[in-house]
Amino acid sequence: MKDIAQTIKLLKEKKQALILAHNYQALEIQDLADYRGDSLQLSILSAELNSPLIIFCGVRFMAETAAILNPESKVILPVQDAGCPMADMINGDQLREFKAQYPDSVVVCYVNSTVEVKAESDICCTSSNALKVVSSIDKDKTILFVPDRNLGSWVAKVSGRKIITWNGYCPTHQWGFTAQDIQEMRTSHPDYELLVHPECDPLIVAEADHVMSTGGMVNYLQEHDRLIIATENGLTDYLKHIHPEKKIISLSPKAICQNMRKTRIEDVLSALQDEQYHIQVEPDIARKARLSIDRMLAIK
Ligand code: 13P
Numbered sequence: 001m002k003d004i005a006q007t008i009k010l011l012k013e014k015k016q017a018l019i020l021a022h023n024y025q026a027l028e029i030q031d032l033a034d035y036r037g038d039s040l041q042l043s044i045l046s047a048e049l050n051s052p053l054i055i056f057c058g059v060r061f062m063a064e065t066a067a068i069l070n071p072e073s074k075v076i077l078p079v080q081d082a083g084c085p086m087a088d089m090i091n092g093d094q095l096r097e098f099k100a101q102y103p104d105s106v107v108v109c110y111v112n113s114t115v116e117v118k119a120e121s122d123i124c125c126t127s128s129n130a131l132k133v134v135s136s137i138d139k140d141k142t143i144l145f146v147p148d149r150n151l152g153s154w155v156a157k158v159s160g161r162k163i164i165t166w167n168g169y170c171p172t173h174q175w176g177f178t179a180q181d182i183q184e185m186r187t188s189h190p191d192y193e194l195l196v197h198p199e200c201d202p203l204i205v206a207e208a209d210h211v212m213s214t215g216g217m218v219n220y221l222q223e224h225d226r227l228i229i230a231t232e233n234g235l236t237d238y239l240k241h242i243h244p245e246k247k248i249i250s251l252s253p254k255a256i257c258q259n260m261r262k263t264r265i266e267d268v269l270s271a272l273q274d275e276q277y278h279i280q281v282e283p284d285i286a287r288k289a290r291l292s293i294d295r296m297l298a299i300k
């Protein structure tokens with residue numbers, strides 16, 4: 001493992017490449033990354049990076065967003081079929097039909113979506129800025145929120161806005177936690193705070209002390225010591241690793257995203273050696289999708 005990490009480091013320098021890793025990636029991948037972050041942080045960063053080669057350790061929609069925002073760089077996704085099941089729960093045709101049912105609405109798409117869906121949307125959002133994005137829309141407008149019903153319903157509840165959600169969800173967050181997990185954890189750890197990702201089922205979100213993105217959780221941890229985390233376990237593993245002095249527990253060991261786990265250190269090495277898999281977005285779709293991403297980035 002050490003040898004591979006060393007070879008990656010040398011090759012990275014030779015090719016002036018940068019490695020980006022989402023907060024859910026396996027520990028050894030996060031450890032060798034130049035930058036780690038949540039979806040919003042990595043999108044902002046991708047737009048600013050000045051590197052000929054970006055190795056994006058995450059899932060396809062993230063690498064696509066990076067490729068759209070930084071057409072000058074060659075963006076590589078190390079594992080070709082690392083996708084996001086939630087992103088695939090709505091396609092362009094389905095969104096066009098949805099919009100036709102609500103002609104005067106505004107479409108907000110979660111960044112966990114395909115480029116085609118982004119291209120058909122008015123504005124994009126991530127879990128850390130969804131509330132800001134929705135609040136920026138005219139109060140009299142009906143908002144169509146795709147694809148995540150859980151993030152959409154949480155934002156509707158907090159903002160008080162009229163939001164119609166698509167029936168998509170993240171299997172990891174939807175099925176990874178139960179009310180019983182919370183009950184048991186609250187009993188065994190009564191002085192811990194519960195942080196919940198908004199992709200979780202509303203019944204789990206309702207029990208949270210705080211609802212936040214993975215980036216929000218990383219920041220929250222700086223000032224707090226006893227936390228129960230309800231999100232994909234790659235984040236919890238990494239937080240425990242960088243803060244061994246703090247008390248951090250995952251709400252459930254079941255919350256694992258199989259797609260995020262596909263990237264292994266060997267894949268990162270091949271990605272650097274062979275410059276595969278190059279993520280390219282058809283220019284017309286990229287231009288339209290970029291409008292919805294840029295509108296989000298103007299708000300942040
Ligand atoms: P954030 O990175 O915005 O917290 O989102 C989590 C997620 O599921 C990304 O796939």
Ligand code: SF4
Nearest residue numbers: 084085086170172257
């Ligand atoms: Fe998609 Fe859920 Fe995996 Fe995130 S954790 S990439 S939303 S399946």
